[in-house]
Amino acid sequence: MSEVLAPASPLSNRLLALTESATIAMAKKARELAAQGVDVISLSFGEPDFQTPQYIKDAAKKAIDDGFTFYTPVPGTLELRQAICGKLLKENDLSYQPNNIVVSTGAKQALANALLSLVNPGDEVIVFSPYWVSYEEMVKLAEGVPVPLVGALENDYKATAAQLEAAITPRTKLILYSSPCNPTGAVFSKEELGEIAAVLARHPHVYALADEIYEYINFVGEHYSLARFAEIKDRVITVNGFSKGYAMTGWRLGYLAARADIAAACDKLQGQITSGTCSIAQKAGAAALRGGHGSAEEMVAAYRRRRDLVLAIAQDIPGLVTPTPSGAFYVFPDVSAFFGRTAPDGQVIRNASDLALYLLSDAHVAAVSGDAFGAPQCMRFSTAAADDKLVEAFQRIKRSLAKL
Numbered sequence: 055m056s057e058v059l060a061p062a063s064p065l066s067n068r069l070l071a072l073t074e075s076a077t078i079a080m081a082k083k084a085r086e087l088a089a090q091g092v093d094v095i096s097l098s099f100g101e102p103d104f105q106t107p108q109y110i111k112d113a114a115k116k117a118i119d120d121g122f123t124f125y126t127p128v129p130g131t132l133e134l135r136q137a138i139c140g141k142l143l144k145e146n147d148l149s150y151q152p153n154n155i156v157v158s159t160g161a162k163q164a165l166a167n168a169l170l171s172l173v174n175p176g177d178e179v180i181v182f183s184p185y186w187v188s189y190e191e192m193v194k195l196a197e198g199v200p201v202p203l204v205g206a207l208e209n210d211y212k213a214t215a216a217q218l219e220a221a222i223t224p225r226t227k228l229i230l231y232s233s234p235c236n237p238t239g240a241v242f243s244k245e246e247l248g249e250i251a252a253v254l255a256r257h258p259h260v261y262a263l264a265d266e267i268y269e270y271i272n273f274v275g276e277h278y279s280l281a282r283f284a285e286i287k288d289r290v291i292t293v294n295g296f297s298k299g300y301a302m303t304g305w306r307l308g309y310l311a312a313r314a315d316i317a318a319a320c321d322k323l324q325g326q327i328t329s330g331t332c333s334i335a336q337k338a339g340a341a342a343l344r345g346g347h348g349s350a351e352e353m354v355a356a357y358r359r360r361r362d363l364v365l366a367i368a369q370d371i372p373g374l375v376t377p378t379p380s381g382a383f384y385v386f387p388d389v390s391a392f393f394g395r396t397a398p399d400g401q402v403i404r405n406a407s408d409l410a411l412y413l414l415s416d417a418h419v420a421a422v423s424g425d426a427f428g429a430p431q432c433m434r435f436s437t438a439a440a441d442d443k444l445v446e447a448f449q450r451i452k453r454s455l456a457k458l
């Protein structure tokens with residue numbers, strides 16, 4: 055009888071090819087160190103440190119008391135989708151109907167829905183780089199081929215329309231970017247988006263996935279949506295959510311706006327995976343939109359102040375090249391000047407991951423290597439922490455880097 059060999063791993067190739075989120079991995083390391091009593095300052099996670107505004111919490115409590123505890127329609131309650139249409143019209147000059155909107159468990163699921171609905175195996179997805187950690191892995195899960203389009207430091211890491219034109223092939227399905235950008239904080243202007251829209255207009259087979267989750271956290275002025283360019287609106291999927299602008303990370307509420315057939319595809323997919331997201335969170339989201347984004351303005355003022363506090367120290371550290379972010383809540387310095395240097399314990403810093411580990415052990419500051427964002431010469435530090443913590447963190451970083 056021939057012997058039946060057990061496979062080495064029961065896990066699927068799909069899962070085995072997936073990389074763990076670097077931000078989550080670093081946050082885990084920082085928590086482990088903190089549990090040993092070390093005073094760790096964690097700047098690894100992209101999470102507002104503000105409370106969800108009270109009026110939003112009240113709406114959620116009321117939803118529970120009113121018994122709003124049943125399944126909702128898969129793409130979200132009509133109330134919330136109508137509120138989203140109202141927001142998109144008023145704030146973004148985008149006209150959509152509820153059947154263009156799919157509400158999901160965070161913008162993360164909205165992105166995954168769009169990619170899984172549009173990408174065929176082997177399709178190329180042009181990912182503006184540096185990019186948010188999950189983009190590349192999500193494209194791979196959809197069996198697409200991520201094609202990074204690397205923006206130059208001199209252009210605040212923003213890819214240009216000319217670069218895009220050169221990168222498009224007959225296999226290109228989609229471009230994918232965030233503005234304001236995580237991790238660089240770069241914001242695409244109306245003019246830059248107009249040039250990108252003109253390229254897309256020349257290539258009718260290419261769609262765009264525009265991640266606008268940091269819309270409100272913008273220090274330079276008007277946020278502009280790619281979907282506003284009428285000639286390509288039908289091919290733009292706009293993703294947004296409540297995590298950053300309304301400090302609602304734990305509520306898990308995001309959405310996309312797209313052409314009706316694409317929205318219907320995302321609805322169909324979500325209907326087989328998670329169904330509609332939490333009914334209580336949807337009531338909270340509708341209240342958030344009714345209340346406008348006044349609460350975001352206070353948070354934005356704090357993020358700007360913190361950015362400036364951090365830059366005052368970071369831009370003074372020899373070897374660190376730290377562009378001024380225009381939005382979001384990160385700084386993303388080039389740290390490559392430290393590669394090849396030796397730590398006091400004799401360890402050679404070969405790359406940004408070594409530097410991140412060195413800063414964790416020497417300065418007790420957790421940050422993330424740029425590798426996971428497509429920029430191995432960089433590191434990402436979140437500025438979503440209290441002012442005194444940020445100043446303390448960057449003073450520690452300065453002292454530790456001076457030892458290399």
Ligand SMILES: Cc1ncc(COP(=O)(O)O)c(C=O)c1O
Nearest residue numbers: 160161162186232236295297308
């Ligand atoms: C660029 C970007 N897109 C999407 C998300 C996901 O947001 P959500 O909490 O709504 O899933 C994040 C969260 O860090 C992000 O930084």
